[in-house]
Each structure stands twice: as structure tokens, then as C-alpha cells.
Amino acid sequence: MxxxxxxxxxxxxxxxxxxxxxxxxxxxxxxxxxxxxxxxxxxxxxxxxxxxxxxxxxxxxxxxxxxxxxxxxxxxxxxxxxxxxxxxxxxxxxxxxxxxxxxxDMSGFFEKHRSVMPWLIRRDVREQNQPTKQYLQSDEQLLEYLQFSYCIKCGLCYAACPVVTAMDEFLGPQALAQLYRYIRDSRDEGATERLKSAGEFNGVWRCHFAGSCSQVCPKGVDPALAIQLLRRRTLFMK
Amino acid sequence: MIITSIRRTSRQNLSKVLTTMLVPSRYTIERWSYTLQRVSGVVVMLYFVAHVIETGYVVGGPGVWYVPPYEVAQRSWETVKASLKDPVFDVGLGIIGLLVTFHTINGVRLTLTHFGYTLKRPHRPEFPYEVRSFTNFQRGLFWLSISFAVFSMIYALDTLLGVFRA
Known part of the structure; x- marks a missing residue:
């Protein structure tokens, strides 16, 4: 040694x-x-x-x-x-x-993260203000997004992505993985708004599956997997 | 928006962008696939342009791409004729065969992957973390595209130059 x-x-x-x-x-x-x-x-x-x-x-x-x-x-x-x-x-x-x-300076990175609205969007405003029940989820529903919610926003995936290097307008692996994390959450009702930003020019279509984001992620989030599944969701709605 | 993007990229350090795209050392084969797909795409596109010009000359003679004065077109045609006879041109065609085959099969792999068809489902992450998108199936397709590409090059060289015939 x-x-x-x-x-x-x-x-x-x-x-x-x-x-x-x-x-x-x-x-x-x-x-x-x-x-x-x-x-x-x-x-x-x-x-x-x-x-x-x-x-x-x-x-x-x-x-x-x-x-x-x-x-x-x-x-x-x-x-x-x-x-x-x-x-x-x-x-x-x-x-x-x-x-x-x-x-x-990670302000641009966090700005992109905020742009995908990384919070639960609900229509039942009264229930939100005066809760009367829990939002239950099955294990299967939880596993749809759990992996992607482990993101610690360290920005390593963004640093490894060759598409971000060539085109800084690209939303990047972190933001897109978080976008997918929220639309797969059974409690969320904001899929329509989120998918709009995913389908834009700088969104999910710019990813070319170089896989570097998933390689360097220290928490096993696998943003590349989230982005490919998000692409399927954007196109086929499934 | 594309033009803005290109301008901004050129303002950035272009060599950094090219290094990132062309030197994927320390990364996995998915990154190598990304680089090779881009390089093969650009080379094949340039080849198609040259191929249209060359085929035009072969079919229509020197006057087909007529740029006055006529002597210029004549000289270009003579250059094309000379290069068609050059064995280096045949070697180049072999390399084009390699790139076209790789780009096609890897393109099928990427199309499947881009919609999540060759990937595993999300799971509960437990250390040591498994990257669910780096599946043996999609990696196998990458190596399949490499294998077919090498075979295509060998076949093309054999057909054009007969180098593998005793």
C-alpha cells in the first residue's frame, strides 16, 4: 500500500x-x-x-x-x-x-431541474389544504419511480453527458430523470404539463443513449433508463 | 434554434466538444457506440455526396456536372476516372462497407433501446448498484453490429481486390 x-x-x-x-x-x-x-x-x-x-x-x-x-x-x-x-x-x-x-456554478443545472416541476401536482386543492386521507400506493407503483427518486442532485451525470457538452440547452439527464420520476408517481396529476417540456426540442429527443450518466451516478439512479422510458411514454403514452 | 445552438457551440471551446465526442476513454461501450455512430454517420453522408457526383460522371460523362469552362469539368472527370482505378479507392469502399453495416445494425439497436425495449424495468436500488440500462441484450447487439461490420469489410475487400482469395 x-x-x-x-x-x-x-x-x-x-x-x-x-x-x-x-x-x-x-x-x-x-x-x-x-x-x-x-x-x-x-x-x-x-x-x-x-x-x-x-x-x-x-x-x-x-x-x-x-x-x-x-x-x-x-x-x-x-x-x-x-x-x-x-x-x-x-x-x-x-x-x-x-x-x-x-x-x-451549478445554477443552470438547478434551473433545468426546477423547469420540470419536481414536485407533486394535484388537482384536489381542498384535500391538500384539509387532508382527510392518505394516498396509498402498491409496491408495484412504488417501484415504478423509487429508483429515480434517489437522486442527490450532485450533477455528475450532467458533467458526463456528451450531449450537454455539444448543446448546453439540452435539459440533461438529471432533469429528465426527475421528470420521469414524477410522471410515474401514481399520486401525481401533472403528466400533461411535464410531458410538454419533455417533448420540446431540447428535451427527451436529444438523448442518444451514451449511457455515461448512468455509469457515473453514485446512487444507482440510472438516468439513461429513465430517459428511454420517458421517450416511450412521450410517444406511446405507456 | 439549431443555428443558435451551433453558434453557441462554436463560441465554446470547439476542441473540447470534439474531444468529448471522439475520445470516449474511461467510459462504457454505450459511449463508444455513441461516438462510432456519429463518426460513421458523418463519413457515410460525405460518401453519399461523393457517390452521387462520381456516378453522375460515370453515367453522363464529363458534361453532366457542367461548370464552365468545359476544361474544368473534363479535368474533374479525368481525376474521377483515375481514382476509380486506384486500389486505394477500393480499400476506401471496404471501409465504407464497414461503416454502413455498423451504422445500420447499431441504428436498429439504438431504435429499440430508445424506447426501452432492450432494457430492464426499474427496481429498488441496493448497493452495489446495478445499471439496469446496461443489459447484455443491447450490449450483445452492439457487438453483433461490430461483427457484421467487420465481415462486410472483409467481403467487400475480397470482392473488389480479391485479397483473401489464394
């Missing part, structure tokens, strides 16, 4: 006017250490100016997404030992504007 690794970290400050550079840091490591641990070691002991975003450290909040050795991953969820290399390259996620170093 290695005692030390080199972190090759992308450094960029758009306000400085200088081009991006890579800086190498030598980091002592122990067993089961993650890339996030190594980056925080650098920030604490070697270079306090390094900017990165993180929070929960256990793959729940989805804050620490970055390109680790060329693949979008959560830094807190990636063990250094599993990469099996002496030098780890860390870059900010693709397909997002860079705020600084490893921090990206």
Missing part, C-alpha cells in the same frame, strides 16, 4: 486574468482515505487558497462532485486505493462554468 500520493489539482481564478494551471501536492495517505480527505489535507497544511465545495462527507449532499482521473465522481465517495495510481488528477466538473479552482 502507498504511503503518499501526488495530487495534480486544477487551479484557476477567472477574476485574475491568468490562464488555468495545474499544481502538484504531495499528500501522505492512510488506508481507506478518500480523495476529499487528501484535498482537505492540502487545504489545511499546504495551500489554504485551494477552493472546493463539500459538506456531508458521506455521499448524501452531492456537493463534492469533480473530475477525478478523468471521470466525474464524488470526492468523498472515491477511495484513493481504488484508483490504483501514484498521481491523481483532480479537475472541476465539465459542462459547468468555473467559479474558482474546483468549484463550479
Amino acid at each position: 502507498r504511503n503518499e500520493i501526488i495530487l495534480k489539482v486544477y487551479r484557476f481564478d477567472p477574476t485574475s486574468g491568468k490562464p488555468p494551471t495545474y499544481k502538484r501536492y504531495s499528500v501522505p495517505i492512510t488506508e481507506r482515505e478518500t480523495v476529499l480527505d487528501a484535498l482537505l489535507y492540502v487545504k489545511e497544511h499546504q495551500d489554504a487558497t485551494l477552493s472546493l465545495r463539500f459538506s456531508c462527507r458521506m455521499a448524501v449532499c452531492g456537493s463534492c462532485g469533480m473530475l477525478i482521473d478523468g471521470l466525474p465522481r464524488l470526492a468523498c465517495y472515491t477511495q484513493i486505493s481504488e484508483l490504483d495510481t501514484d498521481e491523481i488528477e483532480v479537475r472541476p466538473m465539465s459542462n459547468y462554468p468555473i467559479v474558482r479552482d474546483l468549484v463550479v
Whole structure:
């Protein structure tokens, strides 16, 4: 087992006017250490100016997404030992504007997420205000959307998608998977509005099944599956 | 909207877009399929344009694509005639055979996949997570398209050049 690794970290400050550079840091490591641990070691002991975003450290909040050795991953969820290399390259996620170093601007990503109305739409307003009953679901109904509701909005799928790279208007795998998640929910009554945005030019038809979104998803959401099923639903209404 | 999209893309780093599309290293075969489908589509489309021009010359002679002065058309026709005799042209046809076959069979695979027909149903995710869209069936169709494409190229080269005949 290695005692030390080199972190090759992308450094960029758009306000400085200088081009991006890579800086190498030598980091002592122990067993089961993650890339996030190594980056925080650098920030604490070697270079306090390094900017990165993180929070929960256990793959729940989805804050620490970055390109680790060329693949979008959560830094807190990636063990250094599993990469099996002496030098780890860390870059900010693709397909997002860079705020600084490893921090990206995800406002466009969340805007697209909001555009698919990721909440239950109901017509029974009185029942919503004064509930008298529960909305029961069978196991089969639950399994139709459960997998897709595990999304933590980390944005890794969006960073991996080649269609987003070529065309930033594309809704993207996360938003489309959430769209499908809500129309498959038996409690939802907003399928008509949602399918309208799915069928638009930048919607479900732009996906070409490169599958990269599903490969990098840390929660097993499989956005590619949701998008193909959404396409079937849009065309055949089933 | 398409033009706006293209303009915006060109304003972005075009090399980044091309690298993303053409170098799918570290990704699964679905991403390779995406890249190969695009590359084969573009090459076959360019071939069709060249094929119409070339067939026009063969059928109608130098005057069929008449662009004054006549000498220009005559020179183009001579170039086409020379290239048709060149074995490199036959090798190119073999490669076109490979790309057309791959694009067709993989296109059938993608059409089925795009409507969820080769994929598994959603399930309750449990670690280690299984990607339900990466099924053996749709992956098998990808390898089938590769196999048929290679066979087509070999058959085309054998027919055109006789390289595999003793």
C-alpha cells in the first residue's frame, strides 16, 4: 500500500486574468482515505487558497462532485486505493462554468431541474389544504419511480453527458430523470404539463443513449433508463 | 434554434466538444457506440455526396456536372476516372462497407433501446448498484453490429481486390 500520493489539482481564478494551471501536492495517505480527505489535507497544511465545495462527507449532499482521473465522481465517495495510481488528477466538473479552482456554478443545472416541476401536482386543492386521507400506493407503483427518486442532485451525470457538452440547452439527464420520476408517481396529476417540456426540442429527443450518466451516478439512479422510458411514454403514452 | 445552438457551440471551446465526442476513454461501450455512430454517420453522408457526383460522371460523362469552362469539368472527370482505378479507392469502399453495416445494425439497436425495449424495468436500488440500462441484450447487439461490420469489410475487400482469395 502507498504511503503518499501526488495530487495534480486544477487551479484557476477567472477574476485574475491568468490562464488555468495545474499544481502538484504531495499528500501522505492512510488506508481507506478518500480523495476529499487528501484535498482537505492540502487545504489545511499546504495551500489554504485551494477552493472546493463539500459538506456531508458521506455521499448524501452531492456537493463534492469533480473530475477525478478523468471521470466525474464524488470526492468523498472515491477511495484513493481504488484508483490504483501514484498521481491523481483532480479537475472541476465539465459542462459547468468555473467559479474558482474546483468549484463550479451549478445554477443552470438547478434551473433545468426546477423547469420540470419536481414536485407533486394535484388537482384536489381542498384535500391538500384539509387532508382527510392518505394516498396509498402498491409496491408495484412504488417501484415504478423509487429508483429515480434517489437522486442527490450532485450533477455528475450532467458533467458526463456528451450531449450537454455539444448543446448546453439540452435539459440533461438529471432533469429528465426527475421528470420521469414524477410522471410515474401514481399520486401525481401533472403528466400533461411535464410531458410538454419533455417533448420540446431540447428535451427527451436529444438523448442518444451514451449511457455515461448512468455509469457515473453514485446512487444507482440510472438516468439513461429513465430517459428511454420517458421517450416511450412521450410517444406511446405507456 | 439549431443555428443558435451551433453558434453557441462554436463560441465554446470547439476542441473540447470534439474531444468529448471522439475520445470516449474511461467510459462504457454505450459511449463508444455513441461516438462510432456519429463518426460513421458523418463519413457515410460525405460518401453519399461523393457517390452521387462520381456516378453522375460515370453515367453522363464529363458534361453532366457542367461548370464552365468545359476544361474544368473534363479535368474533374479525368481525376474521377483515375481514382476509380486506384486500389486505394477500393480499400476506401471496404471501409465504407464497414461503416454502413455498423451504422445500420447499431441504428436498429439504438431504435429499440430508445424506447426501452432492450432494457430492464426499474427496481429498488441496493448497493452495489446495478445499471439496469446496461443489459447484455443491447450490449450483445452492439457487438453483433461490430461483427457484421467487420465481415462486410472483409467481403467487400475480397470482392473488389480479391485479397483473401489464394
